[in-house]
Amino acid sequence: MFGFGAFRATSPLSGGLLWKIPWRLSRFQKARQRKRLRAVDSVVATLDSALKKQGQSLRSLEVWKEEMPTEAEMLPKDKYTIFDRKEKRYRKGIHKLPKWTRVSQRLNPPGY
Amino acid sequence: MPFFRITLHRSAIGLPERTRGVLAALGLRKRTQTVFHPVSPQFAGMIMKVKELVRVDEVEKALTPSEMREERRPPRGFYLEKAVPRVDYSRAAGKGKEMA
Numbered sequence: 001m002f003g004f005g006a007f008r009a010t011s012p013l014s015g016g017l018l019w020k021i022p023w024r025l026s027r028f029q030k031a032r033q034r035k036r037l038r039a040v041d042s043v044v045a046t047l048d049s050a051l052k053k054q055g056q057s058l059r060s061l062e063v064w065k066e067e068m069p070t071e072a073e074m075l076p077k078d079k080y081t082i083f084d085r086k087e088k089r090y091r092k093g094i095h096k097l098p099k100w101t102r103v104s105q106r107l108n109p110p111g112y
Numbered sequence: 113m114p115f116f117r118i119t120l121h122r123s124a125i126g127l128p129e130r131t132r133g134v135l136a137a138l139g140l141r142k143r144t145q146t147v148f149h150p151v152s153p154q155f156a157g158m159i160m161k162v163k164e165l166v167r168v169d170e171v172e173k174a175l176t177p178s179e180m181r182e183e184r185r186p187p188r189g190f191y192l193e194k195a196v197p198r199v200d201y202s203r204a205a206g207k208g209k210e211m212a
Contacts, residue, residue: 036164039121043163050114050151050170058153060160102122102164 024093025080033079033094033101037071040104068106083108115148116155117169124165134161148174 025033047061071079081091082105090112094100120140124132138158139147149155151170159168175183 039167040163043159043166043168046168046170047116047156047159050116051153051156053114054151056153056156058156058160060157064160099126102124102127104164 041070083112114151115174117171119146119167121167122165
């Protein structure tokens with residue numbers, strides 16, 4: 001009826017606020033998410049080894065190493081979803097978090 | 113003296129003013145810009161604040177801008193992978209004209 005191509009009448013284009021945000025990440029988004037997690041891990045490891053050679057330490061670095069799991073230690077659930085008390089079963093995709101590709105979000109409430 | 117070689121990989125557009133201030137303090141103004149800072153807890157703490165945005169290496173000496181430019185320069189010359197018999201282009205062109 002409306003044909004194909006860039007200007008076909010789809011529900012998001014027919015006016016109003018209807019955004020199509022998938023409820024979960026694609027496997028490519030998940031792969032890039034893992035890559036970003038590993039990049040942060042490598043920065044932390046570099047800082048740690050460089051300071052250790054100097055015999056120095058840094059509190060924020062120690063706290064991070066103590067509390068935060070590395071990419072390999074994280075559960076898939078925590079890599080790709082985030083706790084939300086308003087959501088059914090208390091989980092939503094991590095891509096709903098504002099600036100999710102540039103912030104660290106690794107821990108969730110225990111038990112959820 | 114060892115240095116941190118810090119490259120801004122992700123832009124800080126839309127991130128909090130504090131985060132952008134840390135980048136400014138590190139001297140990072142645009143993406144792929146690289147700066148060197150001595151290894152110390154002070155600079156390590158600043159990098160921790162922006163760890164999602166930067167790539168960090170530990171290097172022995174700080175490079176000058178001209179040395180960094182030299183590092184990016186591709187090797188000069190070319191490699192001959194397989195020799196091909198030479199063609200005499202003036203004669204080849206003459207033959208083409210005759211046929212047309």
